Amino acid sequence: MRNTIGRPKSFDNDTVIDLAMQYFWEHGYDNSSLEDLLSAMSIKKSSFYANFKSKENLFSLALDLYRKNLFHIIRDTAKKYGVKKALFSLVDESLEDFKNTGTIKGCLLVNSANECYRKYTDLSSQINLEFKTFIEFLTQIIQKAKDKNEIKNHLDSKLIASRFLAYLTGLTLIMKAGADEKSISSVSDSINELLD
Amino acid sequence: MRNTIGRPKSFDNDTVIDLAMQYFWEHGYDNSSLEDLLSAMSIKKSSFYANFKSKENLFSLALDLYRKNLFHIIRDTAKKYGVKKALFSLVDESLEDFKNTGTIKGCLLVNSANECYRKYTDLSSQINLEFKTFIEFLTQIIQKAKDKNEIKNHLDSKLIASRFLAYLTGLTLIMKAGADEKSISSVSDSINELLD
């Protein structure tokens, strides 16, 4: 793949998609202007449209990357420290994020569903799919943990997964809205109990 | 107040604020363009800027109206059917809303926190305040219900309030993201248990 004719690519597509994904994650779709994205990706407009054909298409790629990364991280952590810790680390990450930056990004899949669903029809179907895939993924690893008796909650795995995601999302939002520490801890505790 | 000189007002400010509030509620702040708002309010641009001075100011008024209406409804329902039903009716309303329209508006206060916090600094402080007032309000009526032994949950009232709001918010979001009925019911059930 080395000896191609012409000027060689100076940036890796996947790398700049990752940079875009980070920016999208922090600012949302609408609040990420093309200008913002270009400087985040460190490429110029002409290169942008040559490599990714539109903002919407870039977002689609970013969404997919996000979900893949997320699964990878959860799987890795689950292998090392168990499913319970892997899932709760998502909560902890949010708490840490908030402590450090004073703000919170939440889950890009959920955020996108909230922002883009029904507004950007092309993205909507993908978002829906990614979300369902995420729930399924959670259901599977929770089921495995139940089989190993690592999680004792008698509730159906999928329902645990759904509650988990709902609570985590709710936690994120009340943090954004300015809930106090005790309230935050309480919701966080309830997520922990869910995974007991 | 009747015999004022000059042409009498042909629309009531509060009425059109209410119309604007409904529109904001359904579409969010950024997605409510001035044009949209004007036709929703059935007034013209010139009248708009004469009566409300900016979109941001209108939203501020709408937010306040929303919170007042919300408190009013909850208080009324609580008097008639008890606190538990009053709170759970918020959940039911979301479920109904979704069944009928296929979409869901959520809580304007929470939505606004999510959308506007840190982006519109002038609104941010108000949003923060409205949210805290809401939590306090919930805490109070929950405490009353606990005093009457209507709610038996031993958790601190404020923490019940916070969990309630977080769960409800999370429920709203996973509905938007396309969760299936069983998952939705399960989260809804857990909110019910919280208020037992």
Add this chain to the structure above:
DNA sequence: TAAGTTTTGTACCAATTGGTACATTAACAT
């Protein structure tokens, strides 16, 4: 050096945004 490919630079586009200025008209009280 020439050919091929990538990246950049510059200029431009139509559409939309929230907002302003101001003249005109409509409805009332005196």
Add this chain to the structure above:
DNA sequence: ATGTTAATGTACCAATTGGTACAAAACTTA
């Protein structure tokens, strides 16, 4: 009829949006 206030109509504004067109420059292999 006149003054006063409310509402409308029209025209305009600068800024931002995502996107296109195309020429010029940079870098490679052959």
